[in-house]
Amino acid sequence: MxxxxxxxxxxxxxxSSPGGRRQSGVFSLRTxxxxxxxxxxxxxxxxxxxxxxxxxxxxxxxxxxxxxxxxxxxxxxxxxxxxxxxxxxxxxxxxxxxxxxxxxxxxxxxxxxxxxxxxxxxxxxxxxxxxxxxxxxxxxxxxxxxxxxxxxxxxxxxxxxxxxxxxxxxMISVELERAGKVIDNQRVLNEVVINKGALARMIEPELTIDGDFVCRYRADGLIVASPTGSTAYSLSAGGPIVHPTVESFVITPICPHTLSDRPLVIRDSSSVELKLSGNTESVFMTLDGQRGIPLQPTDLVRISRAKExxxxxxxxxxxxxxxxxxxxxxxxx
CATH class of the missing domain: 3.40.50.10330 (Probable inorganic polyphosphate/atp-NAD kinase; domain 1)
Structure with a gap:
């Protein structure tokens, strides 16, 4: 230790951790x-x-x-x-x-x-x-x-x-890009959540990890959590508990339409990108459950490990x- x-x-x-590499964050080994x-x-x-x-x-x-x-x-x-x-x-x-x-x-x-x-x-x-x-x-x-x-x-x-x-x-670094420009940059401890607003309808976030397309979810939302955040919202949505020393992110869908859409655990040096497809009315990005940012159809959310x-x-x-x-x-x- x-x-x-x-x-x-x-x-x-x-x-900073070696987050600039573009190997797959799901299968490749840390070098x-x-x-x-x-x-x-x-x-x-x-x-x-x-x-x-x-x-x-x-x-x-x-x-x-x-x-x-x-x-x-x-x-x-x-x-x-x-x-x-x-x-x-x-x-x-x-x-x-x-x-x-x-x-x-x-x-x-x-x-x-x-x-x-x-x-x-x-x-x-x-x-x-x-x-x-x-x-x-x-x-x-x-x-x-x-x-x-x-x-x-x-x-x-x-x-x-x-x-x-x-x-x-x-800590998780979050960038919100709109029309090719970064309009917000935040640090969070627990999680980043893409979730629907008041209307009871599903959203369709697209997940990309290190440039590799993973899938398009149909769900109430999607959580990207740190190990610390794995005992918070992600746990309530069926995600695993991850020890703080495990260098990882947990990606957990919220009430997915397809039951085979299960939580993913990836290394925290990965670059995670989320964007919306389909109906984007009343969709928010929520940071640590304390700040909500309305999202627009062309928005791109980039998530990575913060330096500090x-x-x-x-x-x-x-x-x-x-x-x-x-x-x-x-x-x-």
Whole structure:
């Protein structure tokens, strides 16, 4: 397992994976080693971390109980804190917060208080900036937020002292091309979904992998998920659970008309292209379930592995399978 030392200012993006090759992403073997996805990390002492940004779930009532003692704890340990507007709105003293973009720009570590939705939003800010995230679960399921609220202060202390496990999660790069021009470029952690709007009718997305035509689906939609996203929407649509260290994408049709249209697992160095055929009325591209973009008949969606992974701090004594057992209630009657 690769060792990583964080110097407190992780601003340089890691080297990109060899995604430029055009071999088939379904059958061909990887010919070059790339960085492992999940790694243990050493961190230097606490003084290298001078600024922590706090991003919270909006309108969480218990933030007023959690945040004030947290800010005092950070101040007592010589750490400057920067809070976002959602966190500030929950405080009784009328404090003003910063936009989440400014919080991420000024921070060396992001502390996320919320559930998986808050984590997904924070991931899109942290990954391109090379900032680690320490996630504290204040939501319901919390697949990505591995620390409980009771573990907040011990987790902070361990992180600042370098006693933690760092998981580097693949981010998905998404380009939307319209009339020959790229009009949008995004990074997502879980999945990209092409799905129908309000009308109960099928859509017909065409899938191409590394220039090879795969098929034209007739389905309610199509999901392209990362290993992290394999336990989200893709799992609900019948896709497999993929360990975060498996360098892959999962392509899962949503309620396909043909039962033989099954999920595909391809390597993440592949270039995936999606375009619509047939009726394209009221079709959307949805990113991590948080942003919807209407698609037009000539649009082309390009999906690939992003250069910058998400650096996610996790409990050192909790394995991935322990989290699965806990969240999915495996083995319970």
């Amino acid at each position: 690769r060792r990583i030392r964080w110097t407190g200012l992780p601003r340089n993006p890691p080297e 070059q080693k790339v960085a492992r996805v999940e790694s243990q990390a050493d961190m230097q002492p606490r003084k290298t971390v001078q600024t922590i940004g706090i991003i919270s779930r909006p309108r969480r009532s218990n933030l007023v109980v959690v945040v004030p003692p947290l800010l005092k704890w950070l101040e007592a340990h010589g750490i400057q804190s920067i809070i976002d507007e959602e966190t500030a709105s929950s405080l009784p003293d009328g404090s003003k917060g910063q936009t989440r973009e400014r919080v991420a720009d000024a921070s060396q570590l992001l502390l996320v208080l919320g559930g998986d939705g808050t984590m997904l939003a924070a991931a899109r800010l942290a990954a391109p900036r090379g900032i680690p995230i320490l996630p504290i679960n204040m939501g319901s399921l919390g697949f990505l937020t591995g620390f409980t609220l009771e573990e907040l202060h011990p987790a902070l202390d361990d992180t600042l002292e370098g006693r933690f496990s760092l998981s580097e999660r693949v 992974p998400l650096k996610l701090i996790q409990p050192p004594k909790k394995s991935y399978f322990e989290i699965l057992r806990s969240k999915l209630k495996w083995g319970e009657a």
